Amino acid sequence: METGAGPHPLRLFVCLMPLCLVLLVGPGRPGTAEEVILLDSKASQAELGWTALPSNGWEEISGVDEHDRPIRTYQVCNVLEPNQDNWLQTGWISRGRGQRIFVELQFTLRDCSSIPGAAGTCKETFNAYYLETEADLGRGRPRLGGNRPRKIDTIAADESFTQGDLGERKMKLNTEVREIGPLSRQGFHLAFQDVGACVALVSVRVYYKQCRATVRGLAAFPATAAESAFSTLVEVTGTCVSHSEGEPGSPPRMHCGADGEWLVPVGRCSCSAGFQERGDICEACPPGFFKVSPRRPLCSPCPEHSLALEKASTFCVCQDTYARSPTDPPSASCTRPPSAPRDLQYSLSRSPLALRLRWLPPADSGGRSDVTYSLLCLLCGRDGPAGACQPCGPRVAFVPRQAGLRERAATLLHLRPGARYTVRVAALNGVSGPAAAAGATYAQVTVSTGPGVIPRVPSARWISSRGGFPVFPV
DSSP states (O other): OOOOOOSOOOOOOSOOTTTTGGGGOOOOOOSSOEEEEEEEGGGOOSOOOOEEESTTSOEEEEEEOTTSOEEEEEEEEOOSSSSOOEEEEOOOEEOTTOSSEEEEEEEEEBOGGGSTTOTTTOBSEEEEEEEEESSOOOSSSOOGGGGOOEEEEEEEOSSOBOHHHHHTTOOOOEEEEEEEOOOOSSEEEEEEEESSBEEEEEEEEEEEEEEOOEEETTEEEOOEEOOSSTTOOEEEEOEEOTTEEEBTTBOOEEEEOTTSOBOOOBOOEEEOTTEEEETTEEEEOOTTEEOOOTTSOSOEEOOTTEEOOSTTOSSOEEOTTOBOOTTSOTTSOOBOOOOOOEEEEEEEEETTEEEEEEEEOOSOOTTOSOOEEEEEEEEEOSSSOGGGOEEOOTTSEEESOSSSBOSSEEEEESOOTTOEEEEEEEEEOTTOOGGGTTTTOEEEEEEEOOSOOOOOOSOOOOOOOOTTOOOOOO
16 A cells, blocks of 8 residues: 655646535435434544545645535545555544444546546546554554455546536535445544545545434334344334333334334333323323323313312312212212102001102202112101101011112001101112211101001011112111
8 A cells, every 4th residue: 555755746636625615515315314423524623634645645625615614625636647556544433333334425526538648647536445443543654554454445426527617616526425334343444545536535424324212102212223234123122201101011112224214113102190192292181180091092171070180180089069989980970969859758558557658859869870769767656756766677668678779669568556657768879978868868758557456567677778878777
């Protein structure tokens, strides 16, 4: 690679700065893959300080772009001397997490036919190389030759310029992208070999592609470097965003392709109870709304007669005097006990002695459809006060039953002749408590059976309520 310093040839500068720099601005790069920049010569405002050999080969030139920002370029134009071997070596480039590296070169190249006297010595290509190393080779004398660099490619221009283009202030900028890798060492140097071209290396940009950090299905996936082989996919496990959760044993996953694009996700996360999905985050349910389970996508308004004063509520509490039964779901409206049965009527038969009762449903069912009825029988002294009443005891039978009635009629059998009975009919529902029987939610009648013979009762039984209703002893 080394070359002795010969006679200083004629130098034909490729591009006078900043005449050609307007060509450096182009449309944005398409696609959604993220490029991790390892080197961008245009981003340096100081001298690049790359190593050139021999000293009369590549030369660093400064200029400004269309925004008056300084940039640095390298150019060489020793086209009138044969056997050119001019090398330019970049500084050490750390590869980071990249294995498949892209090198983008922007350059201008002069048409040899437009240079008088250069027909036998002028070339219209240059060579690009790279050398993997574990550390910086340092500046000064290039050492690529002793470490056998790998050739990337011979670089040719799609468009070259002529003397006439210079006169019209028109430069033709070429962009070439080459790929190197897979790399295994910590970094590398790039090198460019001129073999007799008139070329200006306007920009060198080195990068690798990665799937950019993203959120899909409420799962966050980190930026992931693409593998070197096109057939290789990198499986990445996502992390559920704050206030969300995934399916147990099946975390969300995505695959990063070699082109730096994510493939279709597998699985997703769901917002936890009390939170709902909004874009890529889970936000708390506002006051007055609730969400009981991650399986529900959105928060719901509190059911009737309930409220949620705090954010992120998982259920709504019932207002005063309202409640839910143990079997009601959190989405059910809050309800209250019913009012008393209406229009309680009775008839008394003498043979056999029986009291038949009929009534109408309560005016207010409490907002529920599970209204049932329970009866309480009291045996009172004929002339005594109401406080002297006692439970009727097991001798009195209730048909069809004493508690849990859905029918609005019942018959009391085996009553005593010459006794006074008070019978209370209470309306109950799923939120009625034990106090309902002692409260004002019942209707009652008082009946005297008149004189007669006490009938013989062959058997009797204790009647009690079921399903959480009050127990009325008889």
